[in-house]
Amino acid sequence: MALFNRNFVLLWQGQLVSQLGNQAFLIATTFYLLEATGSATLVAGAMMAATVALAILGPIGGTVADRHSRRAILVATDLLRASAIGGLGLFVLWRPEVTPRHLVVIVVVAGFNGTMGALFAPAFQALLPDLVPKERLAPANSISQMSHQTSTLIGQALGGLLYVAWGPAGLLLFDSCSFVYAGVATWFLPPDRRLPQPKGSIRLAVQRYVADTREGMAYVWRRTGMSVVLGIFAGVNCLFMPVFVLLPFYTRDVLRSGPEWYGFLLGGLGAGALAGSIAAGVVLTKVTVDATLVRSCIGGVAGAVLLLAVTRSPWPALAAFAAIGALSSLINVAVITAFQSAVPADIRGRVMALVIALSTAAVPVGMGIGGVLGDVWRESLPQVFAGSGLAIAVLVGISLMTRGFDAVCDRRASGGGC
Numbered sequence: 494m495a496l497f498n499r500n501f502v503l504l505w506q507g508q509l510v511s512q513l514g515n516q517a518f519l520i521a522t523t524f525y526l527l528e529a530t531g532s533a534t535l536v537a538g539a540m541m542a543a544t545v546a547l548a549i550l551g552p553i554g555g556t557v558a559d560r561h562s563r564r565a566i567l568v569a570t571d572l573l574r575a576s577a578i579g580g581l582g583l584f585v586l587w588r589p590e591v592t593p594r595h596l597v598v599i600v601v602v603a604g605f606n607g608t609m610g611a612l613f614a615p616a617f618q619a620l621l622p623d624l625v626p627k628e629r630l631a632p633a634n635s636i637s638q639m640s641h642q643t644s645t646l647i648g649q650a651l652g653g654l655l656y657v658a659w660g661p662a663g664l665l666l667f668d669s670c671s672f673v674y675a676g677v678a679t680w681f682l683p684p685d686r687r688l689p690q691p692k693g694s695i696r697l698a699v700q701r702y703v704a705d706t707r708e709g710m711a712y713v714w715r716r717t718g719m720s721v722v723l724g725i726f727a728g729v730n731c732l733f734m735p736v737f738v739l740l741p742f743y744t745r746d747v748l749r750s751g752p753e754w755y756g757f758l759l760g761g762l763g764a765g766a767l768a769g770s771i772a773a774g775v776v777l778t779k780v781t782v783d784a785t786l787v788r789s790c791i792g793g794v795a796g797a798v799l800l801l802a803v804t805r806s807p808w809p810a811l812a813a814f815a816a817i818g819a820l821s822s823l824i825n826v827a828v829i830t831a832f833q834s835a836v837p838a839d840i841r842g843r844v845m846a847l848v849i850a851l852s853t854a855a856v857p858v859g860m861g862i863g864g865v866l867g868d869v870w871r872e873s874l875p876q877v878f879a880g881s882g883l884a885i886a887v888l889v890g891i892s893l894m895t896r897g898f899d900a901v902c903d904r905r906a907s908g909g910g911c
Contacts, residue, residue: 553706573609615845733885
């Protein structure tokens with residue numbers, strides 16, 4: 494079976510379109526709230542509603558993905574998001590004047606979008622290995638991540654233009670149509686397996702779901718290498734966030750540069766991530782000792798952050814951010830592929846949900862740490878960056894001291910499993 498077979502293409506191109514639409518939703522709600530209220534708290538609240546839902550409900554989404562048809566979950570969540578976002582677009586079109594009801598509805602829809610994402614993401618990650626040959630799984634993840642990076646870059650630029658041309662209602666309706674397209678495309682995938690659902694009361698059903706969710710967590714916890722890989726994966730995300738949050742202050746106060754360089758540095762991070770996604774598909778096909786690669790990439794991220802701590806010129810900083818983006822993409826694809834390969838199909842949804850939930854939860858934690866450090870040590874940003882870089886380097890040492898790390902990451906060592 495080739496990588497670009499009918500089923501993979503149906504799944505991939507449908508999600509590419511919906512990811513473009515999701516950027517439209519983010520831009521539409523952000524600018525609408527900003528123009529209507531001028532409140533940073535409301536803007537942040539809408540963003541957090543989706544992120545918190547994804548982090549908290551992710552493990553439950555994994556259990557749902559292991560009990561029910563993954564194709565059906567993808568179709569249902571795409572169409573439900575289309576309905577909710579389309580309804581919000583029609584509401585804004587019908588009542589353009591801003592009222593408190595508008596603000597409540599936007600936050601509720603953002604939270605619902607995150608909830609559907611918590612169901613969608615584990616099902617997607619669990620279904621992907623069933624659509625491509627095992628030896629082509631790394632390129633498939635590479636293409637999926639490359640699509641995400643591309644849709645983010647294009648969607649942000651296009652979304653801003655469409656917001657000006659169509660207004661918030663038009664942009665929300667565009668997003669709704671993108672989810673409809675994705676849901677219909679996924680519907681044409683062949684039906685996948687569905688476990689028989691035992692009969693009983695709602696209380697018993699809830700107890701079974703809780704027990705299944707705990708079983709997924711226990712599966713990871715019992716495998717020391719797997720839990721360490723997951724912890725390191727989340728740790729890199731967390732420890733880089735202070736750098737990301739404090740970047741505007743770093744650009745102004747350390748690099749002595751203007752807002753244009755803030756944009757260049759973010760652009761370098763995005764361009765590096767896109768390049769890393771492309772490279773991952775090639776590198777991970779040829780390299781089987783993924784543990785060494787993952788360690789090297791984490792060490793490279795640590796070195797790039799330390800470079801940010803010592804440089805006072807924007808050009809080395811731009812190179813460092815491009816390197817961080819590329820190396821992070823390689824880490825993401827390698828770790829996700831390792832987990833997909835290592836975990837049996839019947840529990841894959843729950844394990845992938847933990848990967849998604851913990852890495853997502855690590856982001857706001859790291860952002861909070863960065864905000865506190867920035868307020869306390871505003872005059873010592875290079876030292877804060879150095880601390881982040883050294884902490885990331887410590888993660889490499891932890892991986893070296895954990896024998897199971899290699900068992901998870903090296904597909905050659907155990908066929909991708911523990």
